[in-house]
Amino acid sequence: MIPAKAADESTIRLLMADRKEESLTVYTDGFRAYEPLDEDDAFDREYVVHGDGEYADDEVHVNTCESHASLTPRWLLPHRGISKDRLTQYLRAFQLRRELYRKPGRKALKHAVKATL
Numbered sequence: 001m002i003p004a005k006a007a008d009e010s011t012i013r014l015l016m017a018d019r020k021e022e023s024l025t026v027y028t029d030g031f032r033a034y035e036p037l038d039e040d041d042a043f044d045r046e047y048v049v050h051g052d053g054e055y056a057d058d059e060v061h062v063n064t065c066e067s068h069a070s071l072t073p074r075w076l077l078p079h080r081g082i083s084k085d086r087l088t089q090y091l092r093a094f095q096l097r098r099e100l101y102r103k104p105g106r107k108a109l110k111h112a113v114k115a116t117l
Helices: 009-017 032-039 063-076 084-101 105-116
Strands: 025-029 044-048
Touching (some): 009 032, 032 044
Parallel strands (some): 025 044
């Protein structure tokens, strides 16, 4: 998770430019700010339009992201008074915790060690 101050095309492109994936697919909802991403050959965009009553379409399902976002305030609550400058670090810790939760024993340990390097 990376907090963004705006959901406009330039902000999204800056966030995407940092990715080193060979083949990248971006899953979004039908928000208009994402439309210029359709024309970019660097990645594929798959989306659903909530306004049309569409919430999942085969592999496209953005509710998972929305679900993680709804869990974030509970994670941040015990850490009262977080500076906005440090928010990304707290969100990375939250993301690591969610990733480790889905992995069994040794795989979780290896992933945690790799994440700290």
